[in-house]
Amino acid sequence: MDNVRNIVILTGAGISAESGIDTFRSDGGLWEQHRIEDVATPEGFARDPDLVLRFYDMRREAVLTKQPNPAHDALARLDREWSARPNHNLLIVTQNVDDLHERAGAAHVHHMHGELRSALCTACMKRSPWDAPMSDRPACPQCGVNALRPDVVWFGEMPYHMDRIYGFLRRADLFVSIGTSGAVYPAAGFVRDARELGAQTLELNLERSEGSAWFGESRLGPASKLVPQWVD
Ligand code: BV8
Numbered sequence: 218m219d220n221v222r223n224i225v226i227l228t229g230a231g232i233s234a235e236s237g238i239d240t241f242r243s244d245g246g247l248w249e250q251h252r253i254e255d256v257a258t259p260e261g262f263a264r265d266p267d268l269v270l271r272f273y274d275m276r277r278e279a280v281l282t283k284q285p286n287p288a289h290d291a292l293a294r295l296d297r298e299w300s301a302r303p304n305h306n307l308l309i310v311t312q313n314v315d316d317l318h319e320r321a322g323a324a325h326v327h328h329m330h331g332e333l334r335s336a337l338c339t340a341c342m343k344r345s346p347w348d349a350p351m352s353d354r355p356a357c358p359q360c361g362v363n364a365l366r367p368d369v370v371w372f373g374e375m376p377y378h379m380d381r382i383y384g385f386l387r388r389a390d391l392f393v394s395i396g397t398s399g400a401v402y403p404a405a406g407f408v409r410d411a412r413e414l415g416a417q418t419l420e421l422n423l424e425r426s427e428g429s430a431w432f433g434e435s436r437l438g439p440a441s442k443l444v445p446q447w448v449d
Contacts, residue, residue, distance in 0.1 A: 221390040221417070222304055225382075226292065227407055228311045228318070231396020231423055235286045235441045238279065238315055242398050257371045266366075270352035273367040277333040280315045281348065288395070288444035289321035295448045296323045308385045310378075312397060312404050314369050329376040329404065335368035344368050376403065389416040393447075396421070396440050399428030408432060421447060 218224075230240035240246045255261045256272040285293075292309060299307045309318055309326045314333045318326045331337075336347035338357035345358050347368070354363050370376050386392070392411035399405045408431045412418050420432040421443040429435050436443055 218391065222306065223385070223388045224299065224307045224391045224393065225385050225389040225407070225411065225416075226307070226309045227392070227394045227397060227404060228292075228309060228313060229395070229397025229404075230313060231398075232288050232311075232440045232444070233283070233286075233313055233315055233317055234396065234423075235288070235439060236283045236315075236317055238283055238313075238317075242400060253372060257369075258373055259371055260373075262366060262371070267352060269367070270350075270354075273333065273369065274350045274352050276314075277348070278350075280317075280333055283315070283317065285317040285321035286441050288440035289317045289323070291445040291448040292318065292395075293322035296325055300325060306385070306388075308382075310382050310385075310404070310407075312401065327378040327382060329370070329378055329382065331367070331369035331377060333367070333369070336365045337368040338362065338364055339366055340364040379403070382407075383410070386410050386416075387414055389414070391419070392416045393419045393421065394426075394428070394432070395444060396423070397426065399426040419447075 234240050241248045256269050262269045296307050299305050307325055309323055311318055311326060311328055312330045314331055316334055334348055336345050338360060340362035341360035343359045351365055356363050357365055386407060389411050392408060394408060405428055408418050408428050418432045420429060420435040423439060424437060
């Protein structure tokens with residue numbers, strides 16, 4: 218990777234698919250089994266909090282039993298090696314709410330859509346590490362009020378870390394997108410932003426995505442093969 222110092226990597230559900238975590242928009246994916254309006258919007262939560270809390274309890278429990286796959290491992294290796302070089306920076310921006318990048322050993326990860334293993338208190342607005350169910354309405358460990366919700370970004374809410382992400386995108390020499398359908402904004406627009414700012418752009422995905430036309434190069438196949446091939 219000559220002339221590349223700053224890398225931004227965007228990951229989506231496809232990178233965790235081979236770890237056994239459901240994607241959203243594939244055949245049989247999560248959004249075929251559940252209506253987005255019911256489980257992934259503030260309005261859905263206001264209407265039926267128990268349904269939403271059970272949906273995320275189920276997904277949190279499932280994630281705790283899964284392990285990183287060779288794609289997460291390769292990115293963690295790249296992160297360690299790249300970030301150790303002087304004046305070289307790497308940021309993994311994940312839309313995923315699982316913690317498989319961290320469990321593989323990656324240090325520079327931003328969860329723009331939040332995290333399953335975290336709770337957000339709607340009373341004090343503090344975030345707390347959280348591995349237990351939430352549907353029994355536990356108290357916030359920081360303020361004691363029974364007002365916890367999943368610490369995930371629902372449709373219509375502002376994703377996390379946007380200023381930092383755009384700051385990195387502005388300086389990126391290379392933008393790589395892995396395992397995402399390019400259907401959800403603002404993440405789906407990052408490739409255009411990066412490209413307009415002069416970065417090289419590469420997509421690694423099982424199939425062509427909604428954003429494929431925007432990438433300088435698209436490689437098709439499973440992440441567990443494509444990512445280690447690209448990194449090594
Ligand atoms: C916001 C909750 C203001 C967490 C999720 C512009 C135009 C139109 C609409 C909008 C727009 N800007 C904003 C909007 C509205 C909306 C939006 O995008 N709507 C869409 C549907 C049009 N966006 C928002 O509301 C966002 N907020 O915009 O705030 C703002 C504006 C500007 C700047 C800043 C802020 C909030 C979006 C948050 C949504 N939250 N879920 C949860 O429960 O998990 S979305 C959900 O989709 C997940 O979070 C997921 O991360 C995200 C993206 O999905 P993918 O990860 O891509 O997964 P998907 O299943 O779709 O695709 C998997 C891909 O992997 C496939 O291509 C498949 O082929 C591939 N694959 C499968 N297996 C493998 C593989 N690839 C490789 N290897 C394999 N083995």
